[in-house]
Amino acid sequence: MNSTTPITLIGTGHLGRSIxxxxxxKGHQNLIATRRNQAELEKLKIEIPTLDINKDNQAAVQxxxxxxxxxxxxxFEDIADQIKSVKNGKLLISLGPTFTLKKLEALFGHRIxxxxxxxxxxxxxxxxxxDKQCSPEDKKTVEYIFGNHTQAIPEDQMAxxxxxxxxxxxxxxxxxxxxxxxxxxxxxxxxxxxxISHMLISAGxxxxxxxxxxxxxxxxxxxxxxxxFTLKLFNDLKPSQNEFExxxxxxxxLLKRMENESSS
Ligand SMILES: NC(=O)c1ccc[n+]([C@@H]2O[C@H](COP(=O)([O-])OP(=O)(O)OC[C@H]3O[C@@H](n4cnc5c(N)ncnc54)[C@H](OP(=O)(O)O)[C@@H]3O)[C@@H](O)[C@H]2O)c1
Numbered sequence: 450m451n452s453t454t455p456i457t458l459i460g461t462g463h464l465g466r467s468i469x470x471x472x473x474x475k476g477h478q479n480l481i482a483t484r485r486n487q488a489e490l491e492k493l494k495i496e497i498p499t500l501d502i503n504k505d506n507q508a509a510v511q512x513x514x515x516x517x518x519x520x521x522x523x524x525f526e527d528i529a530d531q532i533k534s535v536k537n538g539k540l541l542i543s544l545g546p547t548f549t550l551k552k553l554e555a556l557f558g559h560r561i562x563x564x565x566x567x568x569x570x571x572x573x574x575x576x577x578x579x580d581k582q583c584s585p586e587d588k589k590t591v592e593y594i595f596g597n598h599t600q601a602i603p604e605d606q607m608a609x610x611x612x613x614x615x616x617x618x619x620x621x622x623x624x625x626x627x628x629x630x631x632x633x634x635x636x637x638x639x640x641x642x643x644x645i646s647h648m649l650i651s652a653g654x655x656x657x658x659x660x661x662x663x664x665x666x667x668x669x670x671x672x673x674x675x676x677x678f679t680l681k682l683f684n685d686l687k688p689s690q691n692e693f694e695x696x697x698x699x700x701x702x703l704l705k706r707m708e709n710e711s712s713s
Contacts, residue, residue, distance in 0.1 A: 450515070450590045457481040457513035459506055459528055460520025461493065464544060464566070468517060471570055472594065473497060483509045484520075506531045515590060516541045522548050522711075529556035540587050542577075542594070546611055547707035550580045550604055562591060565610050567617040575599045576610035608704035612697050 456472065458465040461482040472480060481501040484490055490502040503509040510516055510532040520528060522545040533556070542562045543553050553561045559582035567573035575595045579587060592599050602610055624645055631641040655662060667673060673680040 450586070450593050452477050453479045454515060455479040455481065455513045456515045456517065456594070457483065457509045458517045458519055459483050459509065459532075460518065460524060461490075462519065465517070465519035466493070467570075468519065468566075468594070469497065469500070471596070473499075475593075481509045481512055507535055510539070511535045514539060515594070517594070518543045518545065522546070525553075525556055533557060538582070540583070540590060542591070547704060547711055549708050549712045550578065552711040554580060560587070562587065563604065563607060564591065564595065565607065565614045566595060567614045570596050573598065573614075573617060576602050576607070576614070578602055578604040578607055608701045608708065611704050612700045615700065616697070 452475075456477070456479065458468060458481070461469065461484050465482065465484075469480060469482065478499065479501075480497075480499070481503055482490065482493060483503050483506050485504060487504055490504065494500055494502045501509075501512075503512075506528055516532070516536070516539060518525070518528070518541060525543075525545060525548060536558055538558070538560050540560050540562070541553070541557055542564055544564055544566060545553075546565070548556075548563075550561055550563060553563070559580060562577050562579045562583060564575065564577040566575055575591075575598060577591055577595075577599060579591075579601065588599075588601065627645065628641050631644070632638060636644070652662070655665070666679065670677065670679065
């Protein structure tokens with residue numbers, strides 16, 4: 450894999466476009482984009498003149514070494530009919546959130562990777578599961594295309610990884626209440642942002658190091674007593690914490706059910 454390896458994106462909508470932008474920033478030179486709407490393809494070509502555009506999925510796959518599938522899953526069967534005969538063991542990376550490797554292999558043949566990409570591919574952790582035909586070189590291809598923070602996981606963890614990615618997209622919104630309370634209480638916007646950003650960095654370090662946040666807090670404050678405001682706030686927020694856990698588990702179950710349906 451190098452900066453001139455031909456890569457085809459099939460179904461270049463919002464997600465495909467953001468992958469294109471990352472690759473172009475990286476200096477990648479050989480990119481082909483497909484979608485059915487010719488006018489939209491031409492708009493994309495005006496924005497990215499070095500891009501090759503093609504309405505014909507089969508021709509675009511024939512011209513590529515690596516194929517990235519960013520269409521919606523309900524289009525996958527049509528796309529498979531068009532490209533299966535020319536895929537010929539080329540690496541295909543699917544960003545479909547629920548189609549399993551079993552389903553994808555039935556549609557497209559072997560050498561497939563399932564991948565989940567969070568909102569900030571340069572900094573967030575990117576989860577993927579390769580099938581048995583993928584080589585160590587294919588894992589390097591994933592790193593090259595999607596950034597350095599990539600993590601291979603067993604396929605049965607894709608549902609929870611997807612839940613992480615969904616929540617990551619919403620995460621900042623859940624800090625809005627603290628931001629609002631801060632500005633209302635007179636803290637200026639810049640300081641609020643700085644304070645929250647520092648809080649997230651240090652909390653991230655603690656999580657990575659396996660520090661139990663509550664234990665650390667207890668030690669730092671000499672244990673919680675009746676008057677502890679931290680304990681009061683903790684008890685007030687506890688129902689929301691339980692609700693978050695319930696929702697995360699619900700989404701894992703939902704995604705697993707969709708995976709099972711895709712495979713049956
Ligand atoms: N794995 C991840 O990390 C991740 C992250 C975000 C989203 N997703 C998933 O990625 C998928 C795409 O999301 P999106 O927001 O980018 O959707 P989108 O903007 O609708 O893009 C999909 C594109 O596929 C094109 N398309 C449809 N049928 C096609 C066909 N037969 N051949 C070629 N192109 C075709 C559509 O354009 P035309 O109508 O012009 O063909 C459309 O622009 C969704 O399933 C979403 O759940 C995955």
